[in-house]
Amino acid sequence: MGEFVVHRVRFFDYMPSAIRAMAFNGSTQRLAVARGDGAVEIFNFADNYFQEKVIPGRSDRAIEALCWVRGRLFSAGLSGEIIEYDLEKLRPRYSVEAYGGPIWTISSNSQETLLGVGCEDGTVKMFEILEERIQFQRNLDRQKGRIISLSWHPSGAQIAAGMIDMIRIFDAETGKSTLKRSSQNRTAPKTHVVVWSVAFLSNDTVISGDSAGKVQIWDAVTGTLIRNHLITKWDVLGLAVSQDESSVIAGTSEGTVVQFQALASTMGQENNQWVRTRTFKNHTHDVRALVHTDTAVVSGGMDTQLVVRPLLDKVEKNTQESALRKILFPHKSLVCCARKAGLLLFQFPDHLELWRLGESRQAGDRLPVMKNPEKLIQLQNKGEDHICCSAVSPCGSWVAFSTVSSVRLYKLQLSNGNISIKKMLLRAFSAFLSFPGSSQPIHLLSASENGNWLAAANTDGQIHVFNLHKLKVSSYLFLHCTLPVYSSCPTAIAIHPTTGHLLSAHADQQIFEFSLKLKEYTAWSRSLQREGLHPLWLQRDTPITHIAFNRNKPAHVFLHDAFMFCIIDQSLPLPQARKKLYNQMDLKTISPQKRMQESHAFKICKMFQHLLSIHLLDDSSLVVVERPLADIVSQLPPPVRQKKFAT
């Protein structure tokens, strides 16, 4: 495996944004997550929870609610507009002003013909969903006070609205308010109770969660309170109902998610009661958004983590499916490295930072920093749009980034302390966004070191390799070959500098090697598929986000995910399933001859945690960019105060 000088970089102040809203599309198994900075992320639950798409946010966009309608994604926010997103071009398709002030909630009926939005001015506005756009249809009876939450009856005939101090039920046909239930706080009548969330069930039951910490179950026909569960001293912020309406989850300000189940109080009878059952505590802050899938509870909130907690009564025990997942970091690299110049480019939503690495001359286990790392440039993006992606050239003299609307290129000149930056005009930018035969966006690009090849992958799993050499001649992108489509989405691709093999890592943790010369999978890749990967390798829950190669040792491949980095030595035998995968510590203790027998191709290092990126510089030193979780937590606002026992 060898020894490396490691630059342990912890000065990337990456701060993920809080999760504000979530919507799950059961038919496509896609979860849409809206963050506080206006970005929308799409996770594919069918493909190892891979974050396939990110629609970058805008600084003036505050999303309050998301809604899927037949694969179309709508959002509404405090700007008062309803936005439909173009999931192929990863940008808003159009926005419609609702003219009702800030929008707090959006919800479509189960027939998916109408979209209801709740506005600040107390109106519920109905929009008809047409093929290409949405059209305002009508207003329901205007109420005093804002509409905080909405829920359609599955039949589509009624809609329940949570407001301040009350819940109203409207007839969707006539728009008349049929029922009004005051959910005022009886113990402290002066304070207002905000009904943060309502859920309308098909058996005419309305479940509400409010700022008094109560989950209340109402009969929608008579308007009587059936049951009252006080679950927190603070707010109940969100509710989610399972598809079969047998389970409801509620998220609270304390960071807990409480499950309620409709259970028969005596066996074999149909008198179901809503009983509080489990409590999940996976968050430290407000749980703002909740989704109840068939097998899991998905929650997100102020502490920026997306938590997938499988329900153990719905999945097989002790399988990969039953493991808790926390998605902390984006599934793409935000760090780019100029490996010749020793520069790092960090991408933030609204600016870029270019840093020069520190230096050290001594030898030993711990190297003291002789020269501190230095921030060279902070490139601020102009305009409201956030940065999609960025890159720095290996020599460190070119920096490029793009937003939804533009691509910018800068030339840097670093000469003994003087830094000059010059914006370059992109003469002819030929935008091609998709491969023929697929409309899905390209999310990965990788050029070979010699500049001959360009590999591109889209979220359909297609990988195309283009010949750049011919571009110089003909200014036309020439398709060299297309890789066989694998079912799982590629998470990282790279072309080997010497052998010209294309290595791809996929969301289901598979690795393929494709020879560009022969246009077929290499022998190593075939043997890997034949023997299969080690079970422990397949159980990891973060995707590989970067692949790098060592020029001096062509057989070595560098991979990393958020919790480990690995060097695959292609010359060594593959690990057997029954052997130990993490055997680095064991190998140190045994004799050299035995070590040869025991060692296998996967050499895994877990020394660095919460990895954002690993790069290999040209002087054979490693750059490891870490973002410890404690640093993120320390930047969060303080959580609500909770009484802890014995304090």
Place this chain on the structure above:
Amino acid sequence: MVEHGDVRVVHKGGSKINFREPALSTDSRFLLCASGESVKVFSTATEECLHALQGHTDLITGVLLRPSNHLQAYSCSLDGTVRLWDFTDGILIRTYSIGYPIYGIYASAKHEGVIFIITPMHTDTNSELFQLVAVHLPQCGEQLVEAKELSAVLSNISSNPAASAFGREGQYIVSAKPLQLEVYFFKKHKSYSFFLKKDNQKGGKNTFTCITCHPTEDCIASGHEDGKIRLWRNFNHRKEYTYSTLHWHHSAVSSLRFTPEGTNLLSGGVESVLVQWRYNQESQRDFLPRLGGAITHISVSPDGALFCTSHSDNKITIIQSCVKVSAVIQGLVKGDRIRTDLMIEPRSKALVLNGKPGHLQFYSLQRDKLLYNLDIVQQEYIHESGLEQFEVVMAAFDASGSWLATVEERKQKAPELELNLKLWAFDDQKQSFVLNTTISAPHEGRITALCFPHVSDGQTTMLVSTSRDGHFKAWQLAAPAHTEDEGPSWSCDFLGAYHSLVPECCCFSADSSLLAVGFQEVVTVWTPASWELLTTLSQPPGAVRDLCFGRLSCSKYLLGATTSRLLCCWNLLTCSLEWVTSMDVSLLLADPLSENMAAFCFEAGSTDLFVFKPGEPRPLFSHKALCSGRVTHAVFVPREVMLESCDEASQWLNCSHLYFLTQSMDLLTFITKAEEDKLTASSKQLVVSDDVAMTPFHLLLGKHRDQLENPQAESRLSVEPIRQPSSSAGINELLQMPAHVLPSASFLCSMFVQSLLISVNKPSEQNKEKEEEMESEKEEEDSDGEMESRISRPEHMPSGESGCAAPALTKEEVRELRRLKKLDHSWMKGLLD
């Protein structure tokens, strides 16, 4: 050696009442609780023990109301029997012999004629595995029935009865093993198991401690080691079962109960707080704090009116359903160790020992009831571990019970020992001990022994204390130096030492003319009158650990036990060693009412008992392997009624009981076969043959009806317990007239009340005269004393009869006349009318 065939070691008096969950009767009037080898029936209103259900011959392990008859109760015991009782009358109805030791009992209304018991899986006694067995009770009228139809239901369960419970309507039974919940459905013959992980990362311990089921819904509540309560639902699915968690207790939940309607869940633990959770509204809780000791069991009466909690300090608290304590039944408090000896208070014959911290408890063994606690330290006790606080370490009574000496000590560090010697005088008015003298730092070292002389005339004025500082001190009750002082107090009279050796023990002879003090290897004998050293006795090697003078005819002997495993007997007349025998005596005790002495010897891990007379070579009684561990506390308790057993082996028990405390803090005693037979015979007697409740009204009317039927029989009764109202016509009128012709109730009422009053015809002189007579009578016939107190005075004295008859008659005739005079002659008046 004498066989001990008919003398048995039993739990009698002062036994644990918190061992198993008590049962409350359906009407909440009675509390049934397993206490040693008997079931005690307490009144929940008055806290009094009404009667004890005797009959089991080993520890009782469960009490349960019979589901099909709420006036009957089952009890099970380690002796392998299940007994059915009529607990209101205290009658043993039936005994079912099972043949295996039983550790717990369950029954359900749905399972008619079947009880469920916990027995060991294997017949060897120290088996760790237990099973739940269904026993079909044979239906026949015999007293002793052998139940043979056994079928195992669940195997490998916990022996703790709290770890299993019947579910709704007896449809299923739930049993908790350390980390597994097993639910067995009777109808489907199918069981489901649910597992918990051993510990979670947050330090929770998931081990089950107790379990209970909701009475009307399918919900199981389980308590856990880390204080969590889980409510399990949907447990008829292997996978879709679910549970919710409640957490208030900070350490193990020891008991859980649902109220009969299922609206509340009660839980308790070490915190000694009863927590009441609203079912389905678990965020609402009620607390009943400061119950005084860790809660070990909770039980709920079938009508839900009362709860009761058993506590680790041998106490049962009865709580009304509004979460208010209504009564406390306190047993003998047994902490983890006892510093004082077991003592008998000479006045009340109560057993005295350490009770609550800083207190002495006075416990009546006859009535099996805590009489009162005497606060010795008189400082607030702080409930926190690791604090050095004053402890009562020694106490002694004088022979008449008018003085009590106590020693309390607090040890912060070894050199700074704080000692107080307190002397308490019995106050006749307060009927309690009142502090007379406090001597702080009476000695420089720890006090090793405390002794009052046995003075028969009742005026004790001396106390001897020995200490590790090498001295013994005699304390004298002296008149106050200042005349204005109100009473005499105690002061030091004499300070004795012997060759700077450390005195370990002291003892007065039976007539208090001699004091023996053991100075390590040397026994010194002093005369208290002049404090002269009379003689020294020694039997090296080994220090003298225990000294004891013989009593009555053996008072010339002095016995000493040494650390070198010797028991020596010196004859004080000759000042020579009479005999010596080799045994490791841990405790030497003299019976105050006879010559007998008891020696508890520690031999090969267990204790043997020898009872002997110092003058005789052969022991009267010996019992090998009494219990494991050393016996360091024992006491002879004088009997109220002497036994007249002539059996050689049990003769020594004629005057006194011998109680002793084992290392596991069990108070045990000896019982003879004859005594046992008497007890069981009395319990078998039918107390009341009528099925009518014995209300005062019934007594009034029922007796009257009997009289009308056979007045002759009535006249033959020697003792008439209830006085007959003089004019029962009023009552007859009241009851036999049709209601519509009756006069107004106010008129009837005054008539009725008047008919109950005793008409006083004679002026007070006659009463006085009669009282004198009664007193003289008492002197004449002592044995009749008890009866007389119950006899009511006749209101119609044939006047002049006693006056003219008295001078001429003989004593027997007088007695006969008096007997006749006491008879009720009111029936005569009725006839005459």
